Amino acid sequence: xxxxxxxxxxxxxxxxxxxxxxxxxxxxxxxxxxxxxxxxxxxxxxxxxxxxxxxxxxxxxxxxxxxxxxxxxxxxxxxxxxxxxxxxxxxxxxxxxxxxxxxxxxxxxxxxxxxxxxxxxxxxxxxxxxxxxxxxxxxxxxxxxxxxxxxxxxxxxxxxxxxxxxxxxxxxxxxxxxxxxxxxxxxxxxxxxxxxxxxxxxxxxxxxxxxxxxxxxxxxxxxxxxxxxxxxxxxxxxxxxxxxxxxxxxxxxxxxxxxxxxxxxxxxxxxxxxxxxxxxxxxxxxxxxxxxxxxxxxxxxxxxxxxxxxxxxxxxxxxxxxxxxxxxxxxx
Numbered sequence: 001x002x003x004x005x006x007x008x009x010x011x012x013x014x015x016x017x018x019x020x021x022x023x024x025x026x027x028x029x030x031x032x033x034x035x036x037x038x039x040x041x042x043x044x045x046x047x048x049x050x051x052x053x054x055x056x057x058x059x060x061x062x063x064x065x066x067x068x069x070x071x072x073x074x075x076x077x078x079x080x081x082x083x084x085x086x087x088x089x090x091x092x093x094x095x096x097x098x099x100x101x102x103x104x105x106x107x108x109x110x111x112x113x114x115x116x117x118x119x120x121x122x123x124x125x126x127x128x129x130x131x132x133x134x135x136x137x138x139x140x141x142x143x144x145x146x147x148x149x150x151x152x153x154x155x156x157x158x159x160x161x162x163x164x165x166x167x168x169x170x171x172x173x174x175x176x177x178x179x180x181x182x183x184x185x186x187x188x189x190x191x192x193x194x195x196x197x198x199x200x201x202x203x204x205x206x207x208x209x210x211x212x213x214x215x216x217x218x219x220x221x222x223x224x225x226x227x228x229x230x231x232x233x234x235x236x237x238x239x240x241x242x243x244x245x246x247x248x249x250x251x252x253x254x255x256x257x258x259x260x261x262x263x264x265x266x267x268x269x270x271x272x273x274x275x276x277x278x279x280x281x282x283x284x285x286x287x288x289x290x291x292x293x294x295x296x297x298x299x300x301x302x303x304x305x306x307x308x309x310x311x312x313x314x315x316x317x318x319x320x321x322x323x324x325x326x327x328x329x330x331x332x
Contacts, residue, residue: 022047022048022049022051023047023048023049024046024047024048024049024133024135025046025047026044026045026046026122026135026136026137026138027043027044027045027046028042028043028044028122028137028139028140028141029043029141030139030141030142031141031142031143031144032141032142032143032144033144033145033146034112034143034144034145034146035112035145035146035147036112036113036114036145036146036147037111037112037113038112039108039109039110039111039112040108040109040112040143041097041106041107041108041109042061042106042107042108042109042120042122042141042143043106043141044098044104044105044106044107044122044137044141045098045103045104045105045106046103046105046122046124046135047103048103048124048126048133048135050126050133053126054079054080054101055079055126055127056076056077056078056079056126056127057076057077057084057100057101057124057125057126057127058074058075058076058077058124058125058127059073059074059075059076059077059084059096059100059105059122059123059124060073060074060122060123060124060125060136061073061074061094061105061107061120061121061122061123062120062121062123062136063118063119063120063121064118064119065119065121066121066136066137066138066140067121067136069121071088071090072088072089072090072094072120073086073088073089073090073094073096073107074086074087074088075087075088075096075100077100077101082099082101084096084099084100093109093110093111094107094108094109094110095107095108095110096108100124105122105124107120107122109143112145114145116143116145117143117144117145118142118143119140119141119142119143120140120141120143121136121137121138121140121141122136122137122140122141123135123136123137124136194221194222194272195219195220195221195272196220196270196272196273196274196275197218197219197220197224197268197269197270197272197273197274197275198218198219198220198268198275199216199217199218199266199268199275199276199277200217200218200219200250201215201216201217202214202215202216202217202266202277202278202279203215203279204258204264204279204281207256207257211257211258212257212258212281212283213254213255213256213257213258214228214254214255214258214264214266214279214281215252215253215254216228216252216253216254216266216268216277217250217251217252218250218251218266218268218275219250219251220268220270220272221270222270222271222272223251223270224251224268224269224270224274224275225251225268225269225270226251226252226253226266226267226268227253227266227267227269228253228255228264228265228266228267229264229265229267230255230258230260230262230263230264230265231259231260231261231262231263231264232259232260233255233264251268253266258281261281261282261283262280262281263278263279263280264278264279264280264281265277265278266278266279
């Protein structure tokens with residue numbers, strides 16, 4: 001009995017502690033270094049207070065600043081799915097390496113350019129059932145690019161005192177005296193990268209007063225010019241509104257009113273090439289007013305005759321059944 005008292009006291013001290021409660025947190029390194037033209041991995045893992053969460057989720061990476069910076073990558077996973085479907089990958093260079101179901105949002109960036117140098121922020125969003133929660137790293141990861149790879153397009157500077165031949169000798173420090181810098185620049189990579197035009201969407205949408213309009217959206221660098229052609233249209237250009245999305249560029253052109261049925265073609269072109277896509281419009285043309293009324297009356301008469309036939313058949317069957325009952329032998 002005396003030995004049980006210390007044991008009970010120790011249990012009372014241990015039980016209230018329980019397992020430590022998980023909270024939202026993001027684990028990211030302060031900095032990642034990589035060479036221009038190569039690939040880099042941005043690690044990001046997290047913890048959350050919702051235990052084993054298998055509802056819908058979204059993984060997002062931003063550049064520049066948290067919460068408001070442009071998105072460079074986004075993927076979504078359906079309830080119970082281990083696969084996070086990519087919805088946005090800027091220029092196709094961003095790929096998820098981790099598994100958000102396992103609290104890992106690590107990202108791989110391909111074909112690094114000087115413009116990729118900066119800070120990146122990972123974010124996860126839960127939106128299933130009673131759980132609506134989100135968390136984003138506040139400090140982010142500093143991606144620092146170096147020019148170690150040959151032909152990467154970086155510049156070189158050499159500072160020192162001018163020699164007799166006019167060239168500058170490298171100085172390990174900056175001692176007193178006249179000195180100058182010799183700067184050698186090679187061609188820097190273009191940003192956004194030049195790209196031939198590509199039509200990403202073409203559609204016909206209903207408009208006011210039973211009219212239809214056509215929309216064509218294309219992307220490319222330089223921004224492509226859009227030209228519509230179609231029935232009774234010839235070759236006409238529609239003014240497109242430029243929509244800047246992150247580092248990419250998209251242009252949209254609209255035909256406000258499609259007067260005739262047929263094929264409408266959208267052509268996108270820039271200095272690197274051209275692309276075409278077509279959409280078809282076929283409207284249902286109803287009959288004239290008199291023909292429509294005659295057709296409606298004919299259908300109504302047919303239904304009335306059919307109903308009369310059914311009633312006559314049922315009446316005849318009832319009479320035959322009643323006659324059979326009367327003609328039977330009398331009961332004794």
